Amino acid sequence: MKKLNKFLLMGLLALYASCTTDDFDSSSAEKNNQTQATSLSLTTSTGSKVMMQAFYWDVPAGGTWWNTVSTKVQDWSNAGIDAIWLPPVSKAQNGPFSMGYDPFDYFDFGEYNQMGSVETRFGSRQELESLIQNAHNQNLAVIADIVINHNSGGDQESNVYTGTDTYTDFNPASGMFYRSATDFHPNDTHSNDSGAFGGYPDLCHDKSYVQDWLWKQSNSVAKYYKNTLGVDGWRFDYVKGYEPWVVNAWVNEVGGFAVGEYWDSNVDLLENWTNNAQASAFDFACYYRMKDAFDGNDLTRLQDDMLWKRNPMRAVTFVSNHDTNEIYNGKMLAYAYILTHEGYPCIFYQDYEQWLDKNQLNNLIWIHNNKASGTTNILHADQDEYIARRNGNPGLIVYLNNSDNWQERWVSTNWYNSQIKDFTGKSNWEPYTQADGWVKLQAPPHSYSIWSTK
Template sequence: MNGVIIQFFHWYHPGNLWNEFADKAIFLKELGFTAVWLPPATKCSENLRGRGYDIYDQYDLGEFDQKGGIPTRYGTKHEYLNSIEKAHQAGLHVYADIVLNHRMGGDEEEQITVHEVSEEDRNIKIAEAFEAKALTKFTFPGRNGKYSEFIWNHQCFSGIDNIKKDNRKIKGIFKIHNEYGEEWNDAVSHQFGNYDYLMGADIEYRNPKVVQEMKNWIKWYLETTKADGIRVDALKHISLDFLKEWISYIKKEINPDLFILGEFWKDEAEKIIDFSQEMNDLISCFDAPLHYNFFNASNEGKDYDLRKILDGSFLERKPIFSVSFVENHDTQRLQSLESSVRSWFKPIAYAIILLTKDAYPCVFYPDLFGAEYTDQKDGEEQHIIMPKIEILPKLMEARKLFAHGEQIKYFDHKNCIAFVRKGEKDHPGCVVIISNSGEGYKEIDLGKELANSVFRDFLNIRNDEIILDDNGKGIFKVNMCSVSVWIKNDFYSD
């Protein structure tokens, strides 16, 4: 399929996203995108300020007057459903962002028993059990039982970060004592001892009533939205037992072809592979290790060994379940996982994920459209400009027209690498060459059938021609800190 995803949002997107996407759906399809990842559509605890991840009511897609208004930051339910319909009309699949880990903005306080744990090791108690009040009851009065009459209370949650004791507000990580015990669910990442808790009121997936409600909800959600896939947030913190049961239910009872993509954020491919195998290969995962390779390469410049650019990546180890990306809303400047790839390297990084074999790439909204925003960091206001990557549409076109067929790698110099896509019927193939230092070159043998052929740079970065010799060999060149995509002159167009 040679598919490409666009992440059609970033953390600081100003809003009205559903209408913007509906207007751009055909344009995106023409660029070569096949799928769009849209942010969470659910009502947030902070409503217009929330990005969808501070989830309050999973059944409110911008339909009910809750948390200060009807629309979410991105628009109304009607606009959301219309944007998905526009995507389908344009021939794009829609991947909806889903938050399963927590709830925020509870409607009523409950008297509960908790004990406080260490942030560095959640298995260590730093205070013995005591009585407290917390916003652990969710009644959704604005929705008034429409779609679901399920009421969430402290038996539905395993932990919380805000409590009241003796009318004093206290912040920390507090383990809720419920009928499922006083310990965290063990079927999660063991980072920080146990990573069940992330934020808000953490959902208790040992509660069978919660599991059933989440099955009921996803059936309602997929039937309502007609989404073609889901991107599941924060998988390190969610019970594997629940995930396997929930995803198996989706595949068996709702849609066996639903694409499921997960954020299991680890910088080691081995840990992502372990998770993938534990999930019985039911889910694809983002390739965070490859992102960090790009980040390091962009910072180290000519000192980075390009021969190792794919080393340790999920793409290298398990490509069929890997989704490659250069940057996302968590890694952009001023965000929690800030590891922004420098602008000079982004054309190179995108050339790798868009043109290399087996990759399923995801393009970040600001890299296509640009972005500008202001936020606080360390008490100071910072103004960030993310320029669009001018060459990106041309790389998209190169993927569509030429990045097909067998791949041969020429990863034989620390500052200059290349790979050949040999092409197939109706797609003639290309030569991709990359430098992270000075002008580079590579002698490449394309076979006698291409003897004396003339090649030009499809990206128009270099203006010279390369003429193969009688044996089909040629010296392919690239500018300093750049990328070129060489194609046969017969297929060249300005």
């Protein structure tokens, strides 16, 4: 999901549209598909380390963002990041001011003079391709934000399905993926799908023409982004707006890591979506339980059900993103939680680069990549304290303390007659575990310690 663009005309609020059955002009399309990727997609697996959300809402306009991110990727890779999630890369209705969530031309990456600019808010196509190649040179996968629920910026046309004029006539300068009333809802197939967003024309994914242009044909959005731009994976925006089979079909066609934004704290709904889409989902159940725990000062909420507890291979955990930043107190404890537990953690750009202690985050990333393996057991939870054990090799024990004082507890470990230490450096204890694996650990006030073998 994303914030509604402030330039959206109120008149769009009642409008829906539909999909065209006309055959696309293949000769024209192929002519526009001659650019070769400066760097093809990575073959390494995404999801084993940590993702960076490489933007925030209203990043500086003026076409500088791709270059800004490009200066960061080497440091991020050195820190242990394995993927960067970019905002929507194509030209949107509000041109140089848009964050990309009001898509108009899926094949204009900052090279056509339309919607008030040549470049996107983030920069030119050349700068985007340079960023992707730079990321790949640093062994970082590139995750593209895919907005296919709705479109914006079409011209007005007479719509036989509504009996009114609707803004559903899309004539992109790239010459790729023209759209008209039949390509949107309502149309001759059905009046709506799972959900519309903000009054924008709502794409109909049941139309073969739309499927062809989005993922099926050789110069579809999916194949162009992967084969020509070099994108490695996908973050699907507002997946509540269309059926999960769409994501499943996309990934079956082109592959790549995929995560959906199913914004709901109900873990049953999240799990159901991941099963049907055969893709990962952002773990909003985890996010809201962390909000209850750290801002609500009740760490027992960390015992509640979350997506990572049901299917860690399908859970992308996070503390903040471009849409929501509601964990104010104990944010570092929240990062200590997601970076020591199962799931694929995502770090928010502003948390890492501006708001929090980068050295502490880098330490947590190192711990995640080197110590956090195996299944999870919760060893203790009360209002102020939470202790959990990862059972891998070497595994770890994380101790969260949200009280005003240092705390100590005896816990059961998987290490026997072994010396351990706190890899955060917050405690200078280096105790030996007993023959039965028990040991006394400590954690500082409103902070955490993370223990493992030396």
